[in-house]
Amino acid sequence: MTQATTRGEAADGSAASPVESLIRDLPKVELHVHLEGSLPPETLLELAAKHRVADIPGTLAEIRDWYAFRDFPHFIDVYLTSVRALRDEEDFARLARDVARRLAEQNVRYAEVHVSLYAHLMRGVPAHVVFAGIEEARREAERLHGLQLRWIPDFPGDFGVEAAEQTLDAVLRDGPGSVVGFGVGGIEVDRAPFADVFGRAVAAGLHSLPHAGENGGPERVWSALRDLRAERIGHGIDSMRDPRLVEHLAQTRIPVDVSPTSNVCTGAVATLEEHPLPAMLAAGLLVTLNTDDPPMFGTDLLGEYRAAHRLGLSGADLAGLARNGVSASFLPPEEKRALAAEIDAVLAAWSAGRAD
Template identity: 90%
Template sequence: MTETPPNPAATAEETAVSAVETLIRDLPKVELHVHLEGSLQPETLLDLAARHRVADIPRTLGEIRDWYAFRDFPHFIDVYLTSVQALRDEEDFARLTRDVAGRLAAQNVRYAELHVSLYAHLMRGVPAHVVFAGIEEARREAESRYGIRLRWIPDFPGDYGVEAAEQTLEAVLRDGPDSVVGFGVGGIEVDRAPFAGVFERARAAGLHSLPHAGENGGPERVWSALRDLHAERIGHGIDSMRDPRLVEHLVETRIPVDVSPTSNVCTGAVATLADHPLPAMLDAGLLVTLNTDDPPMFGTDLTGEYRAAHRLGLSGADLAGLARNGVSASFLPAADKRALTAEIDRVLAAWSADTAD
C-alpha cells in the first residue's frame, strides 16, 4: 500500500496555527466589555430556571442552543432579558460570578471590567444590595483563589428611558461597593442626549462614563456618547468607521473602542466575520480592545476572540498589541499597567524567538 506523502504547505500551516495558539494561551489578558449576566452558562441557566420555576426559559441544552440563534438585535435583547429572570437571590449572583471568574482566569485573564445589568434586576423587584452582595462575595473569593481582579460597570437599557437611568444610578450610589468603576447604557440603541444629566451625576460621583454606542445605531450614536455623555470608552463602536471625521477624532483623542467581533456577527451587526471592520479599525490607528460581550450566548470566549482576530489576518504581534490596548484602556493603577504591559512584551519576545527558530 502506497502512503500519501505529507503536504509541506499543510504542515507549515498547521505549525503556524499551533504557534499562534501558544501565544494566545500565554498572553496575559484584560477584558473590558463583557456582561456578567450574558456570561451565564447554559447548564447553570437551566438549573436556576428549574429551581425558580421560570416558565419562559427552554428546558434542555439543545433548546437553549436553538434559543441563542438570534434573528436580529431586538431578538437578542428579548432573550437576554428573559434569561436574567433566572437570577433571583444573593447565592445566584455569587454562583454566576464564581463561574465567570474561574473561566476568565483559565484563559489567563488577569483583570476584567464587567457590565452588570442592574436595572434588569431592579425592574423585577430584586434589590441592588442583593445583587452587589452576591457578586462581591464571589469577587473577593476569586481574587484570593485565582489572583484575578474584577470590577463592575452597572448599566441600564437606554430604550427604557431616563427614569430607568435615574433609578439605576440611585441604586449604585446607595448600595454600590468600591469595586464599581463606571456607569453604562446599553440595550437597543437610542439617542444618548437625554441621559446627559444622569451621566453628569455619575461622573461627579467618580464613576467613569462607559456607554454602548455605534453597535448598530450609526456613527451619530457615537458622537452623542462623546458629546453628551463624555464617554471615556465606547462599547462596540464599529459604526464609527462610517464617518471619517469621527475616526479622526477617536484617533486624536485616543478614546478606546471595545470591540466584540463574534457578538457583532451573531446579532447581525455585520454579516460575517470576514466583513468585520476590526483590521480596518487598527489600520486607521484606533485604540481597539478585544472582548466577548456575552460569551456563551455567542458560543465564544476571549481565547476564541483572539482566534477570530487571527483569522481576520492579524499577526502574532497584532494580537499582543490588542492585549496591550486592553491594559492601556483599563482602569488598573498605573504601576499595574506597566507591569502587565511588560509581561505581554516578554511573552511576545519569547514567542517570536521560538517561532523564528
C-alpha cells in the same frame, strides 16, 4: 449568520494555528463582558428549575437553538428572559464565580464587567442583593485566581431616563468600591436624553462607559462623546462610517471596545470576514478585544483572539490588542506597566521560539 456557523468558524483550524500558544499565554484583560450574558447554559437550566421560571428552554440543546439570534432585538428579548433566573444573593454569587473561573482559565488577569442592574431592579430584586452576591465572588476570585474584577452597572437605554435615574440611585446608595463605571446598553436609542444622569455619575467619581455605534450609526458615538462624556466606547464599529469621527477617535485615543463574534451573531456585521477590526486598527484607533456575552455567542476571549488572527492580524498585532486592553483599563499605573511588560515578554519568547 447563525450562532452555529459562528461556532464552527471559531473552532476552524484553531488547534493547528501557529499563534495558538501565544493566544493562550498572553496575559489578558476583558473590558466589555456582561455578567448576565456570561451565564453558562448549564447554570441557567438549574436556576430556571430552582425558581420555576417559565419561557426558558428546558434542555441544553433547546438553549443552543434559543441562542440563534434573528437580529439584535431578538437577542435583547432572550437576554431579558434569561436574567429572570437570577433571584437571590446565592444566584449572583454563583454566576460571578463561574465567570471568574472561566476568565482565569484563559489567563485573564483583570476584567471590568457590565452588570445589568436595572434588569434586576425592575423585577424587584434589590441592588444590595445583587452587589452582595457578586462581591462575594469577586473577593474569592482574587484570593483563588489572582483575578481582579471590577463592575460597571448599566441600564437599557430603550427603558428611558427614569430607568437610568433609578439605576444610578441604586449604585450610589448600595454600590461597593469595586464599581468603576456607569453604562447604557439595550436597544440603541438617542444618547442625549441621558446627559444629566451621566453627568451625575461622573460627578460621583464613576467613569462614563456607554455602548454606542453597535448598530445605531456614527451619530450615536458622537452623542456618547458629546453628551455622556464617554471615556470608552462599547462596540463603536459604526464609527468607521464617518471619517471625521475616526480621525477624532484616533487623535484623542478614546478606546473602542470591540467584540467581533457578538457583532456577527446579532447581525451588526454580516460575516466575520466583513468585520471592521483590521480597518479600525489600521486607522490608528485604540481598539480592545472582548467577548460581550460569551456563552450566548458561543465564544470566549481565546476565541476572539483566534477570530482576530483569522482576520489577518499577526502575533504582534494580537499582543498589541492585549496591550491596548491594559492601557484602556482602570488599573493603577504601576499595575499597567507590569502587565504590559509581561505581555512584551510573552511575545518576545514566542517570537524567539518561532525563529528557532
